[in-house]
Amino acid sequence: MNKKQMGIILTLLILIACAGVLSVKMNGKIDDPTGSIPSAISFNKEAKETTDKNDYFYEAKSIKDQQDAKYKEELKAVINDKNSTAKDKEEASKKIKDIDSAKNNETRIELGVKSKGFEDVVCLIEGNKKARVIVKAKEALTEKQNIQIQEVVLNVSKLKDVIIETK
Numbered sequence: 001m002n003k004k005q006m007g008i009i010l011t012l013l014i015l016i017a018c019a020g021v022l023s024v025k026m027n028g029k030i031d032d033p034t035g036s037i038p039s040a041i042s043f044n045k046e047a048k049e050t051t052d053k054n055d056y057f058y059e060a061k062s063i064k065d066q067q068d069a070k071y072k073e074e075l076k077a078v079i080n081d082k083n084s085t086a087k088d089k090e091e092a093s094k095k096i097k098d099i100d101s102a103k104n105n106e107t108r109i110e111l112g113v114k115s116k117g118f119e120d121v122v123c124l125i126e127g128n129k130k131a132r133v134i135v136k137a138k139e140a141l142t143e144k145q146n147i148q149i150q151e152v153v154l155n156v157s158k159l160k161d162v163i164i165e166t167k
Contacts, residue, residue, distance in 0.1 A: 012077065019070060056167050057136060060122040068103055072096055098128065105157040109133065112152035116145070123153075130161035137166040 075092040078084050084092075102125040109123040113133060120136035131153045135141065141149075146164055153162045 008077075012073070015070070057120045057122055057134075060134065064106075064122070064124065068099055072099055075099075102128065108156045109153055112156060113149055116148050116152070125157060125159070129159070130163060131157060131159045132163045132165065134165045134167055141166060 075096050078092040079089050079096075106123040106125055109131065110121045113121040113123070113135065118135050118137065122134045124132040124134075126132060133149055133153065135149070141164065149164050150162045153159055
């Protein structure tokens with residue numbers, strides 16, 4: 001192992017430690033098996049409601065992007081590692097493709113839902129099994145709006161299990 005590889009490994013370890021510390025500070029606990037973004041950013045409740053909503057959507061998108069980038073970097077490290085087996089490299093490559101596909105679908109769903117008249121949207125595809133769509137709305141969504149959102153998700157990602165939330 002040369003100095004460059006050691007530097008990369010050390011940097012990744014430091015990033016993982018920083019992510020753990022940040023996670024504990026934001027969530028207040030370590031062992032949250034769901035890893036859901038909505039619970040990760042449910043702080044700052046004393047601020048104005050409009051600021052909360054804007055901050056919520058900005059923070060949710062930011063955290064989602066950071067988590068995806070971190071996970072992809074870890075998978076790329078597995079692919080580039082000389083000690084990884086061909087099977088491990090193939091699985092890591094497949095997971096990277098799945099992440100990219102999910103991210104593409106999330107973006108397309110967000111744009112599709114925004115085109116239906118919603119101010120802001122965050123979409124989270126969880127394990128290619130269900131989609132969580134968080135919509136910025138002042139009032140509860142109507143049945144028609146729920147159906148519109150479900151249709152967008154189904155048309156883009158072919159997922160039928162859709163959880164719709166408002167913030």
